[in-house]
Amino acid sequence: VLRDHALLDGAVPVEKRLVLDLNKKMLEVSIDGAAATTSSAFEVRGNGVLEIKDGFIFGPGKGKDNRAINVEKGGEVKLTDAWIGRFHAKTGNGGAVCLNSGKLEVSGGGLGFWDEASPRQYGADAGNFALNGGAVWASDSNVSISNDTEFGCNESADTTGNAREPWHGGGAVYVQGMKSGVSLRGAWF
Numbered sequence: 001v002l003r004d005h006a007l008l009d010g011a012v013p014v015e016k017r018l019v020l021d022l023n024k025k026m027l028e029v030s031i032d033g034a035a036a037t038t039s040s041a042f043e044v045r046g047n048g049v050l051e052i053k054d055g056f057i058f059g060p061g062k063g064k065d066n067r068a069i070n071v072e073k074g075g076e077v078k079l080t081d082a083w084i085g086r087f088h089a090k091t092g093n094g095g096a097v098c099l100n101s102g103k104l105e106v107s108g109g110g111l112g113f114w115d116e117a118s119p120r121q122y123g124a125d126a127g128n129f130a131l132n133g134g135a136v137w138a139s140d141s142n143v144s145i146s147n148d149t150e151f152g153c154n155e156s157a158d159t160t161g162n163a164r165e166p167w168h169g170g171g172a173v174y175v176q177g178m179k180s181g182v183s184l185r186g187a188w189f
Helices: 118-122
Strands: 005-008 012-014 017-021 026-029 039-045 049-058 066-072 076-085 097-100 103-107 136-139 142-146 173-176 181-185
Touching (some): 039 049, 066 076, 076 097, 136 142, 142 173, 173 181
Parallel strands (some): 017 049, 039 066, 049 076, 066 097, 076 103, 097 136, 103 142, 142 181
């Protein structure tokens, strides 16, 4: 059982099923992304399934190189009424969620914060940031977002694009790959 506020200071590997029912509580992530690549709070691989419900996950904000969730090779993530913000993948993709051959299902909650209280309550960096896909980056993955999910204050470093990539970057969601599928219903951008 979490108190109102808990601190996660190391990566959590998810290779089976892990359900986090936060019960409207906050999990603060303090992982130092000092390595040559972006560090992730949760690493979901293979048959791993991560389900996060009804709560808040906050990163340390600017100055660190990290993301909330990294998914690889068949891993799955389900976010239900969960809020994820303040992650900055400076050298990687997907500030909140990065998928490579995985599955993401988001229902309600939000990735990044945008209401008028956000700068006062969460700081000027209330959203998520990455090289591509400020909130979600997906390659050869399935992404489903529904039920009033909010995307606010998310940024991408490279939004220039070119003739072969007409919409490169993407502050909210960036999807690539012939095996990818996307479903957006009732999302706020």
